[in-house]
């Protein structure tokens with residue numbers, strides 16, 4: 001498919017390579033922590049010392065189970081956390097500008113122009129009483145200074161680019177008149193209206209059917225590849241990151257436990273949690289006799305990171321030290337790993353063993 | 356082959372669409388299930404897969420008579436339940452149980468686990484003691500101490516175990532599991548899938564598993580049927596279906612499922628479908644899939660509804676051109692062409 005529209009970059013500019021080039025990262029998250037404090041309750045360390053970087057044009061995946069802190073990480077980056085009852089520490093550097101603690105007006109401007117986000121449920125981010133066309137033109141008028149006529153032309157253009165048929169008619173529709181897949185396309189059109197340099201997609205396809213999911217993923221792939229738009233893809237689906245992301249960070253209980261380039265990660269998971277996830281999902285491309293090895297317990301059976309490894313209660317490799325010391329995220333040849341006894345064999349073929 | 360445990364013949368479930376506040380005129384119908392035949396054999400697992408709104412849950416509920424049937428019949432052990440009354444109906448019903456998608460919504464938060472899992476026993480006036488409750492808990496891998504606790508004290512996976520314990524309490528012959536793992540975290544799904552398999556072995560259960568996740572259905576099922584807009588479009592033994600899908604919808608569906616392996620992801624050919632699912636209140640003429648089919652041929656596909664027919668031994672598909680597609684004489688339109696053609 002040829003998509004003529006390349007957000008954030010003039011057409012003629014040659015493509016630069018995506019992963020691993022030496023430029024300064026576009027986004028640098030350093031020791032980001034988010035703690036929810038509610039009176040009378042123990043504080044919830046939703047995000048705990050998370051660090052990662054994204055370069056221009058790079059696609060980064062954040063995977064983990066429910067409650068692992070993926071959404072809170074993205075909300076912290078976007079400055080969208082609730083005001084009260086939450087403590088944010090650490091740094092989020094976007095192209096040299098510190099986003100944590102930035103005043104509301106500047107942040108709102110940045111959000112319209114440079115950073116954009118697509119959520120799981122498009123209905124919560126679309127205004128139900130305003131036509132989708134107006135929701136797009138408003139953004140264009142506000143952030144790109146287009147006049148009414150130009151904004152409308154551009155809106156129709158954007159809807160065409162995200163694959164909405166009969167866009168000239170659809171600009172007059174209200175969100176409820178569109179299917180879930182079409183609403184997600186509208187949201188992507190709005191997100192791209194300002195040609196953002198960073199797009200955060202939080203489970204953008206989780207609520208959709210698999211054939212519609214494939215369309216949306218293909219759309220995202222086309223729109224960001226070949227441009228310098230950086231993508232942070234948040235999902236619980238390892239299949240989605242396998243096809244889309246250059247680099248993958250696996251989160252567990254608020255912390256990153258393993259980071260690697262996607263081929264390395266899937267070819268050789270080293271963290272027992274990553275390996276456990278891979279061994280527990282049935283795969284369509286394998287015969288049905290292949291047994292599944294579940295991870296015991298549930299994501300709520302965690303140890304506080306301050307005491308040891310949060311995964312210890314469920315980990316097949318766990319030993320005494322895992323409950324006494326907190327493993328650090330150690331870098332090792334272009335990967336990073338938070339584990340005392342990493343996998344040495346692939347749990348997808350045999351039971352987990354350790355070094 | 357022995358008589359199937361469950362036979363569904365020409366089953367239709369249409370929900371009337373009414374207009375008007377007082378008169379409630381019927382102006383149409385949602386054809387949620389529109390002519391389904393299937394056989395489920397004793398001790399086997401039959402998987403029903405399809406996208407949201409294709410009628411899977413309605414079909415499951417109609418089999419259990421939780422929804423009225425518009426047309427067709429459901430035979431259980433060769434007997435049409437519609438013909439039964441009183442004690443005989445109660446006895447047959449007892450042998451069919453259901454496991455639901457959302458374990459929290461299906462458990463009464465104010466009842467103890469003991470009360471919840473013994474509820475079907477009480478409903479059928481079966482005497483039981485604490486030992487039976489402990490036995491059931493143990494069967495699904497929960498400690499005996501769970502009996503006196505309440506649903507909110509358990510995780511999602513444990514709640515699903517409780518729902519399964521309740522379903523097997525009456526030692527049913529058939530268990531219909533509607534999306535039994537889709538509300539669960541990835542790391543928990545395998546626990547529940549393995550439990551279902553283990554219980555099948557121990558109790559000789561027959562399953563009808565309903566799910567939208569093809570990988571899950573493939574993993575658990577002996578036989579798989581793919582539904583689209585109220586009908587079965589393809590049916591085959593699980594491995595045969597996945598090795599060689601014959602219907603264009605199944606082919607596209609399988610190509611759309613992300614596989615957690617970058618090597619596979621980078622090399623596979625995707626057949627992108629255009630558009631959304633049409634409304635079951637107003638299904639397309641001819642082949643119901645023709646509005647999205649990448650293999651569609653003029654004009655037969657638009658005019659004539661294909662029957663579900665055997666293409667290979669034991670492998671049925673409802674497509675006029677299944678043979679030509681299999682032999683490669685008909686190829687799909689390019690994905691980009693399809694994508695550009697518009698997403699209706």
Ligand SMILES: Nc1ncnc2c1ncn2[C@@H]1O[C@H](COP(=O)(O)OP(=O)(O)OP(=O)(O)O)[C@@H](O)[C@H]1O
Nearest residue numbers: 036044046064065066067068069070071072073236
């Ligand atoms: N507003 C809030 N107040 C208190 N706790 C919160 C709040 N928002 C999130 N949390 C908690 O923070 C933790 C991380 O939540 P988060 O939404 O980031 O998870 P997630 O990884 O996005 O999960 P999911 O896959 O379910 O979306 C959870 O324990 C959650 O309960």
Ligand SMILES: Nc1ncnc2c1ncn2[C@@H]1O[C@H](COP(=O)(O)OP(=O)(O)OP(=O)(O)O)[C@@H](O)[C@H]1O
Nearest residue numbers: 370385387406407408409410411412413414567635
């Ligand atoms: N009681 C009802 N009255 C009217 N329409 C109904 C009723 N129940 C279901 N439907 C409609 O029938 C169709 C099939 O619904 P059903 O719930 O069986 O689908 P499904 O395949 O189980 O979908 P999902 O994957 O979303 O659970 C849908 O269009 C639905 O809106």
Ligand code: SF4
Nearest residue numbers: 309312315322339340
């Ligand atoms: S540190 Fe220990 S408990 Fe944690 S993942 Fe590694 S082996 Fe398992």
Ligand code: SF4
Nearest residue numbers: 642645648656674675
């Ligand atoms: S009958 Fe025609 S439209 Fe229907 S699935 Fe076959 S090729 Fe496609």
Ligand SMILES: [Mg+2]
Nearest residue numbers: 070071072202
């Ligand atoms: Mg989330």
Ligand SMILES: [Mg+2]
Nearest residue numbers: 411412413533
């Ligand atoms: Mg359903």
